[in-house]
Each structure stands twice: as structure tokens, then as C-alpha cells.
Amino acid sequence: MSVPGNYRSIDFMITPAPTVEAVFELLRAVIDPELGADIVSLGMVPEVTVSPAGDVQVGIKLTIGGCPLRAQIKKDVESRVAVHPGVRTVRIEWGEMTSDERSQVMTKARWNAREHAPATAVPTTTRVLAIASGKGGVGKSSVTVNLAAAVAAQGFTVGVLDADIWGFSVPRLLGIDEPLEAQRVQGSDKPRIIPNELPVARALGTHGKPGLLKPGLLKVVSTGFLVEEGTALMWRGLMLTKAVEQFLHDVEWGELDYLFIDMPPGTGDVQMGLARMLPRTDLLIVTTPALAAQKVAARAADMARRSFLRVCGVIENMSAFTCDHGESYALFGDGGGQALAEQVGVPLLGRIPLEAAVAAGGDDGLPVSLTGEGAAATEFRKIARQIIEEVAPPTNMAGCSARMLNLVAAALDAHDGA
Ligand SMILES: Nc1ncnc2c1ncn2[C@@H]1O[C@H](COP(=O)(O)OP(=O)(O)OP(=O)(O)O)[C@@H](O)[C@H]1O
Ligand SMILES: [Mg+2]
Numbered sequence: 001m002s003v004p005g006n007y008r009s010i011d012f013m014i015t016p017a018p019t020v021e022a023v024f025e026l027l028r029a030v031i032d033p034e035l036g037a038d039i040v041s042l043g044m045v046p047e048v049t050v051s052p053a054g055d056v057q058v059g060i061k062l063t064i065g066g067c068p069l070r071a072q073i074k075k076d077v078e079s080r081v082a083v084h085p086g087v088r089t090v091r092i093e094w095g096e097m098t099s100d101e102r103s104q105v106m107t108k109a110r111w112n113a114r115e116h117a118p119a120t121a122v123p124t125t126t127r128v129l130a131i132a133s134g135k136g137g138v139g140k141s142s143v144t145v146n147l148a149a150a151v152a153a154q155g156f157t158v159g160v161l162d163a164d165i166w167g168f169s170v171p172r173l174l175g176i177d178e179p180l181e182a183q184r185v186q187g188s189d190k191p192r193i194i195p196n197e198l199p200v201a202r203a204l205g206t207h208g209k210p211g212l213l214k215p216g217l218l219k220v221v222s223t224g225f226l227v228e229e230g231t232a233l234m235w236r237g238l239m240l241t242k243a244v245e246q247f248l249h250d251v252e253w254g255e256l257d258y259l260f261i262d263m264p265p266g267t268g269d270v271q272m273g274l275a276r277m278l279p280r281t282d283l284l285i286v287t288t289p290a291l292a293a294q295k296v297a298a299r300a301a302d303m304a305r306r307s308f309l310r311v312c313g314v315i316e317n318m319s320a321f322t323c324d325h326g327e328s329y330a331l332f333g334d335g336g337g338q339a340l341a342e343q344v345g346v347p348l349l350g351r352i353p354l355e356a357a358v359a360a361g362g363d364d365g366l367p368v369s370l371t372g373e374g375a376a377a378t379e380f381r382k383i384a385r386q387i388i389e390e391v392a393p394p395t396n397m398a399g400c401s402a403r404m405l406n407l408v409a410a411a412l413d414a415h416d417g418a
Helices: 002-013 020-027 070-082 099-116 140-152 170-174 237-249 269-277 291-307 336-344 356-364 375-391 401-417
Strands: 047-050 055-062 089-096 127-132 157-162 181-183 192-194 196-200 216-221 258-262 282-287 310-319 348-353
Touching: 020 047, 020 055, 020 070, 055 070, 070 089, 127 140, 127 269, 140 157, 140 170, 140 216, 140 258, 140 282, 140 310, 140 356, 140 375, 157 170, 157 237, 170 216, 170 356, 237 269, 269 291, 282 291, 282 336, 291 336, 310 336, 310 375, 336 348, 348 375, 356 375
Parallel strands: 055 089, 127 258, 127 282, 157 216, 157 258, 282 310, 310 348
Antiparallel strands: 047 055, 181 192, 196 216
16 A cells, blocks of 8 residues: 555656756856857757656757857756756757858847947947958058048048057058047046048049038047057057947047948957947958968958858959059959858959059058049949948938938039029
8 A cells, every 4th residue: 555655755756857948948048158149049949859757959050060169058058957957868969050040140149239239439320341351461451541531532421440459550541640639528527539530522523513512521540649650559458449449439429421440450359349339330351362361261251250240241452453554463363352252142342453552542641542543543432332332321321311412402503503
């Protein structure tokens, strides 16, 4: 008689295996630190199975196979699920996302980041474009100032943030050396940093009559305005991000259609900081035409994945140079821009030839895109137009009202003149 009773008391002591829903709930505590959200809401857990004896199998899809966070995710999944008393074993079935799934996850991560981003002094209507590359010396700074100037020449107010805190070159490339000033502005208890301003004459033949339309303006901020050129800045990673943070926070940017950010070489802290502070930043990746840039391509794509910033285009720089006799010389190889664009799955916005005028414009502090007649200047202006019209149209122009007003003004002017 005592046997059935014993069985019953053992039944009560064994905790039943968790339900599949309960395991999903536990997994919500596992955060992908790079994507800043839990693995369940990111869609990284396609399946969970639980046997009656408490053996749990968790399917995890990584954004890429060789994800460096794999070991950490494994540890977190095992420890989170194992806390449930009904669990006997935990096994992970690894998988890799398809490119569609990956882009969905990135969209979610971007959305999460935007929800939690701290406030900055950059207006919400500003289109933010960061110019980055997989390696140094490929022309990021030259591309930044030339595109910023060419966009400003279409009548826009364009910020240039030199995020290359150590190796700043924007002041020289734009021929500005005034120190930055701080001023008290209305509505702020602390003095605010006022960017250096550089008016840009409106380019001819763009949207209506030149004299009628407002000129463009560059608003420039760089550590180069705070220290002498050649001064070694011994700043560590944390301070680098702090400096960029301060430029986003404490600069009185005011009205701004675009913000171009010249990224430092390398892929580390500054980009992650930017992703946290301004997650709506779009990346333009600069590459040389060398086909051996595959490694660089992989690094650039990985950099974008880690910071989940959207890559909106590739620009090839130092492309084939054509001499006065029409002969073309591909000094730095051929096809690298196209290969990178295909690998990342974004358009190749242009190929800027290797041309002495680009370097000379940099030395003179006058971007070649403003006045140059050569192929490089023309290509810079073409890319600037693509940015304005397709890649990152200005937010204020969304309803085309500003453009329409310009057209109406031009028409009235033509009428008056007739
Ligand atoms: N299309 C071009 N034709 C000729 N020279 C160029 C071209 N693009 C850039 N250069 C020159 O190449 C050098 C490196 O360019 P730049 O400083 O813009 O590169 P970067 O990627 O910003 O470098 P870093 O990684 O050090 O910041 C400069 O001397 C610049 O004048
Ligand atoms: Mg640079």
C-alpha cells in the first residue's frame, strides 16, 4: 500500500520540463551587445524544442558565420536556460542568416538604436553622411571636403565634422585656421562652440538663376581648430569618442541640411560612438580600385555590421588617370569599387580619377569640386548631385516645396525681366 504513495511523492518533487514559451522568455535576457537588443526580438532564435525529460535545443542564427560574439552568446544562452529547474541539458544548433534575414535584423537594430539615442545638437532634419574606409590613406578626407563643398554649392548648409581627432586634415583642406570660439546662446546655460563658417558661391546652371538663390554655407568643426598642426594628440579611445560626442553635443550647429563626417582610419571606437550617438548616420565607403581590396571590403562590411549603420554607397578614389593625349593609366588597379559595391550590395556612386588637381586643391585649401574643370572635379559634382537627388535627399525638400519655391521665384524673375 505504501508503494503508490511513494511514487506520488517523487512525482511531486521532479519539476517538469519548461514549455517552449518559457524558454523563449528566458532567452529574452540574452542581449547581442553589438546590436543592442535581445536575441529573440532580433529574430535570431528560429526554433526551440524541449523534450519531456528537460533536454532543450535552441536554434540560433548568427548574422555571420564567424561572428566573434558566438562564444559569449553560447555562454549566455546556456546559463540563462539552465536556471530553469526542469532543464537537464542545453544544446545550441548554430545557423547563419540569409542576406534578407540579416538586413531585417539590421533594420530592427537601427530602429532600437534610434529609439534610445541621446539628444544631440544636430537637427533631426539633417542628413548625416560619414565617409569611411577599410584602410587609411584612400582619400576619405579629400572626398569629404569635396563632396561637402559641392553639395553646399547647390545652396545647402553643410556641416563638416572632422572626426579624425588625431590626424585631422580638414582645416588644411578647406584653408581655415581660425580657432573655434565658444559663445553663450539663448536657451543654454553653458557656452556653446560656434563652428567656423565658410560661404560657398552657388554653382551655375543648377536650379534656376544663380543671383536669385541663396549661397551655400559650410560649418566646420575640427580639433585642428583647437591645437596647432603638428601637435601630437595623445588621446586614448575613450577620449576620442568623448571628443566626437562633444562636437555633436556642444557645437551650436544651428540650421543644417547635411552633416558630412570625416572618419578616422580604422574601424574602432569612433564609429561605435557615432552609431550610439547618431544612429541615423549613413556610411559612404571609399576604396581604391585595387582588386586586392577584397580584404578591405570584408573589413568595411564587417564594420558596418558591427555598428549597424547603413552603408548607402561606395566611392572609388584614385581611379585610372587619363593623360592629355587621352591615354588611360590604371595606376592603382581596376574594378575595386565595383567589386566592393557588389559585395556590400549598394550602388557605386562614382569613380574619381587620380589627378594632380585633387592634391593641389587640398594644398591650396580650395576643394577642386568648387572650381575645377577636370574629370575629378566633374565626378565629385556628379556624386554630389546623386547624393542630393537619390542617395540622401534633403529632408526639408521632401515635399519638394523649397525646390518649387525656387522655381516659382525663377519664373517670376524671368517674367519681370521680359
Ligand atoms: N583622386 C586623387 N588624386 C590625387 N591625389 C589624391 C586623390 N585623392 C586623394 N589624394 C591625395 O592622397 C593623399 C591621401 O588623401 P586623404 O588625406 O584624403 O586620405 P585619407 O583617407 O583621409 O587618409 P587618412 O586615412 O590618413 O585620414 C593626400 O595627399 C591627397 O591629396
Ligand atoms: Mg583623413
